[in-house]
Amino acid sequence: MGDSRAGARAGASAPEGAAARARRAARSFVSASQATGRAGASAAGGATRTLHKMTHASGAGRTGLAQLIELSAAGSVGDGFVAVALAGTLFFSTSVTQARGRVALALIITMAPFALLAPFVGPMLDRVQHGRRYILIGTMLARGLLCWGMAGAVQHNDTLTLLPAAFGVLVLQKAYGVTRASVTPRLLPEEITLVTANSRCALASLIATTIGVPVAAGIAALAGHAAGSSETGAAWVLRVGTLVYLAAMVPAFRLPSGVDEPATDQESQPAAEHESAEQVPGEHRAAEHSTAGAPRRRLHRKLFPKPVGPVVGEALGANFTLRAYSGFMIFFLAFILRTVHFGTVSDKLALGEMIAAVAIGGFIGTAIGAALRSRAPQVIVFGMLGVTLVVTTFCAIYFGLWAAVIVAFAAAVGQTLVKLALDSIVQREVSADVRSSTFAASETLHQLSWVIGGLLGLLMSMTGSGVAGLAVAAAGLALALGSLLLARRKRVLGHRRQPVPG
Secondary structure, three states: OHHHHHHHHHHHHHHHHHHHHHHHHHHHHHHHHHHHHHHHHHHHHHHHHHHHHHHHHHHHHHHOHHHHHHHHHHHHHHHHHHHHHHOOOOOOOOOHHHHHHHHHHHHHHOOOOHHHHHHHHHHHHHHOOOOHHHHHHHHHHHHHHHHHHHHHHHHOOOHHHHHHHHHHHHHHHHHHHHHHHHHHHHHOOOOOOHHHHHHHHHHHHHHHHHHHHHHHHHHHHHHHHHHOOHHHHHHHHHHHHHHHHHHHHHHHHOOOHHHOOOOOHHHHOOOOHHHOOOOOOOHHHHHHHHOOOHHHHHHHHHHOOOOOOHHHHHHHHHHHHHHHHHHHHHHHHHHHHHHOOEOOEOHHHHHHHHHHHHHHHHHHHHHHHHHOOOOOHHHHHHHHHHHHHHHHHHHHHOOOHHHHHHHHHHHHHHHHHHHHHHHHHHHHHOOHHHHHHHHHHHHHHHHHHHHHHHHHHHHHHOOOOHHHHHHHHHHHHHHHHHHHHHHHHHHHHHHHHOOOOO
16 A cells, blocks of 8 residues: 555656656746847847947948948848849859850859940939939839849749849949949048048948848748748748848938038039149149050040049059959969869868958958058059069969969959049049949949959960969069059159149
8 A cells, every 4th residue: 555655646746747847948948048039139239339330430420421331231231132042053063164154154244234334324323413312212122122023033933024123133233332432422521531431331231241141041041941942942032132122221311411412512523632642733634645545545435424534544444453353363263273173172162262262351451441541542552453463473483272362362352452442532533423424434344354354264264274374364463563653654754844834
């Protein structure tokens, strides 16, 4: 009987013990959830405070530049979602020969939006001097609506709808970039330079893209796994991207009225040229006739609304060179690292290291531009050409995996800094009535140089020689730097021979 009573007590206590353990587990789960929530809220609050501090520093919050930076960052998140949704297997899914053809076709297609940017979008933006805020808002709204349409097209494999919508998103991205660059001088606080302001916008966009791309990839993976279809995952990424674009309109509504005011007399004229190393009266006109050749003048008449001066011309030449060099290096090294093996390192690992070097180089170049206080961006232009030439020559002599990583890093840093310097020079030297058209032409040349460099890189990769490719790149850099220095010397000497007015 005693044994039966003990068994009964044990049987009764078993459910009670299990219930107690369940209650303790539930309390632990709730406690852990609360702690995780508090930690997440704290991290989000800390990130928000850090972002707020970065965007509002040095008077940017007072003039409205902070809202423009936040708008650019939010739009970059949406662009990252679109890029993830449309990303395809161009490289590893096929043979090297087929991959070269696909990549070359993709490079050529990226030039399509620029057929509209320089001749149509830029002049239209110049004529609309009073509604820049609404243009910025409209580009976000239109990208959101196109993104929603692309989601349905991806879900139903409707290529006829998807491709025009994707083309429209690309055009609107470039239109936003041109408008953002043209209104930045109106929101510039006295505490910082144009190079710093442009760098902050670029850095915020890079950080936002770095955050948005993994999130979009996670959404695509989860939705695709749940539905058993990659198209469903891409469609959900585009649907969330629509909400991102719509939310990005909020900072645009908070922009000050200064972005919509007509250009002042001071802004309508090129900025005072005392910040440049060679600014002298009449130099722009003399340089146009003495140093610019016939091909250059024809290019200016086709792309630019007005002839650009020597300062802008130098920056355009350097940016064209380093942008083409960057495209050359990325596509040349991508195929070289796939076909030439360095020890036991796989081609995918080697390519991953190169891509990481390019990404880190872009971040560091943007951060350097944000930290610089220089008011002579020409120093950045010539300095980065010289540094990149030295690095490329050294890596050509000692070519290997680390040399490829170093030269890819140098290309990313160089082209990022020179692009920031070019934007600040155009903002300072070009009058407000044609600034948008000039930026549209500059962006067209920027992309054209990337495509030319990338195609040349694809051709050079067929040699299978990393030394030969880097040697050709170094020779191109030396030729560009030498021609720019000779043109500058000729211009300075020509000015010294001019008689001084009485």
